[in-house]
Amino acid sequence: xxxxxxxxxxxxxxxxxxxxxxxxxxxxxxxxxxxxxxxxxxxxxxxxxxxxxxxxxxxxxxxxxxxxxxxxxxxxxxxxxxxxxxxxxxxxxxxxxxxxxxxxxxxxxxxxxxxxxxxxxxxxxxxxxxxxxxxxxxxxxxxxxxxxxxxxxxxxxxxxxxxxxxxxxxxxxxxxxxxxxxxxxxxxxxxxxxxxxxxxxxxxxxxxxxxxxxxxxxxxxxxxxxxxxxxxxxxxxxxxxxxxxxxxxxxxxxxxxxxxxxxxxxxxxxxxxxxxxxxxxxxxxxxxxxxxxxxxxxxxxxxxxxxxxxxxxxxxxxxxxxxxxxxxxxxxxxxxxxxxxxxxxxxxxxxxxxxxxxxxxxxxxxxxxxxxxxxxxxxxxxxxxxxxxxxxxxxxxxxxxxxxxxxxxxxxxxxxxxxxxxxxxxxxxxxxxxxxxxxxxxxxxx
Numbered sequence: 016x017x018x019x020x021x022x023x024x025x026x027x028x029x030x031x032x033x034x035x036x037x038x039x040x041x042x043x044x045x046x047x048x049x050x051x052x053x054x055x056x057x058x059x060x061x062x063x064x065x066x067x068x069x070x071x072x073x074x075x076x077x078x079x080x081x082x083x084x085x086x087x088x089x090x091x092x093x094x095x096x097x098x099x100x101x102x103x104x105x106x107x108x109x110x111x112x113x114x115x116x117x118x119x120x121x122x123x124x125x126x127x128x129x130x131x132x133x134x135x136x137x138x139x140x141x142x143x144x145x146x147x148x149x150x151x152x153x154x155x156x157x158x159x160x161x162x163x164x165x166x167x168x169x170x171x172x173x174x175x176x177x178x179x180x181x182x183x184x185x186x187x188x189x190x191x192x193x194x195x196x197x198x199x200x201x202x203x204x205x206x207x208x209x210x211x212x213x214x215x216x217x218x219x220x221x222x223x224x225x226x227x228x229x230x231x232x233x234x235x236x237x238x239x240x241x242x243x244x245x246x247x248x249x250x251x252x253x254x255x256x257x258x259x260x261x262x263x264x265x266x267x268x269x270x271x272x273x274x275x276x277x278x279x280x281x282x283x284x285x286x287x288x289x290x291x292x293x294x295x296x297x298x299x300x301x302x303x304x305x306x307x308x309x310x311x312x313x314x315x316x317x318x319x320x321x322x323x324x325x326x327x328x329x330x331x332x333x334x335x336x337x338x339x340x341x342x343x344x345x346x347x348x349x350x351x352x353x354x355x356x357x358x359x360x361x362x363x364x365x366x367x368x369x370x371x372x373x374x375x376x377x378x379x380x381x382x383x384x385x386x387x388x389x390x391x392x393x394x395x396x397x398x399x400x401x402x403x404x405x406x407x408x409x410x411x412x413x414x415x416x417x418x419x420x421x422x423x424x425x426x427x428x429x430x431x432x433x434x435x436x437x438x439x440x441x442x443x444x445x446x447x448x449x450x451x452x453x454x455x456x457x458x459x460x461x
Contacts (some may be wrong), residue, residue, distance in 0.1 A: 064141025071134020083114035115302025125289025176418035249376030263442035
């Protein structure tokens with residue numbers, strides 16, 4: 016029992032001492048694109064959609080059918096007035112065989128043409144859905160990576176704050192013991208120390224949760240280490256106006272899906288119309304029939320070839336044809352309105368993403384200035400305390416403001432980076448090259 020407990024404790028210590036490898040934003044996104052089940056499902060759906068296009072083309076191509084049969088037949092014949100001079104067999108035991116081939120080529124068939132158009136639309140929707148899933152995978156993984164980066168720096172700031180509060184609590188206790196500080200200052204320092212310790216524990220828990228999310232997406236447990244550059248500035252984009260981004264929103268994946276849904280509805284209307292139209296097809300065939308016996312006592316063989324045109328025209332189907340046509344017209348109207356709604360939503364999404372990028376850029380600039388002020392205030396508070404011009408409470412407040420400013424700066428950087436990716440996603444332009452752009456802006460420390 017003792018050795019088992021020792022082994023278990025050793026294993027826990029060894030697991031805790033193992034550090035995960037450092038992963039960059041690009042590496043995390045690449046891993047997610049390789050292992051995301053949703054993306055693999057979308058790829059299978061895309062491949063299935065491509066087969067719909069092949070099936071649709073097949074409806075317009077020639078159709079060949081091979082037929083054949085073989086039968087052993089026993090036949091008893093009774094003749095009431097047999098012709099004179101022609102002996103006829105009363106009992107036949109014969110083998111009959113038949114084989115032939117026929118070819119059909121549609122010449123005019125709106126129904127089959129609509130199936131071809133539906134196959135093309137289904138194939139295009141598969142491609143767009145895959146792109147949409149890829150975009151969502153990139154955005155979700157990038158957000159998880161940035162969350163790990165943010166919580167990592169928050170934990171560092173919490174540790175630095177705790178260390179400072181521990182030191183100040185020790186100084187306050189020593190000063191109280193020699194009568195230089197009142198008991199309230201010592202209690203306030205101890206309270207701030209305990210609060211900083213609780214914040215550090217919470218920051219560590221939040222970091223573990225963020226790492227678990229990133230692990231579930233990329234498949235690897237990894238740390239995120241980014242050296243924050245104090246001179247970092249808002250990231251500049253390809254287009255400088257809101258109107259340009261809204262124009263690009265027409266290429267967003269949901270708009271493209273709505274356009275293909277409209278094409279699908281138009282094909283369905285064409286199919287319903289084809290149900291009331293005549294159908295014309297070219298038919299050619301060759302066949303051969305053989306029989307080992309006949310009523311005249313001898314076998315026979317017949318060989319024939321044919322080519323012609325077949326026409327069919329529905330006359331009445333209980334009203335279903337026209338009801339289907341009316342239904343398809345309403346479905347097309349709905350697809351039109353869905354497209355308009357998708358375009359409205361895409362323009363609004365681009366506008367909101369643009370405003371978010373602007374807001375986070377302004378916030379980043381302001382927080383950088385606030386961090387500089389907080390750092391100067393902290394240094395001045397310590398210098399004033401050492402000179403006897405500042406109270407311990409003022410020093411504690413300055414330390415709190417500096418720790419909050421450091422954590423808020425990282426939050427602002429992560430929010431600004433995510434806003435850039437969200438803006439590109441809002442116009443359907445998010446891919447790994449945009450991830451590389453944000454990665455270069457962040458300049459990670461390997």
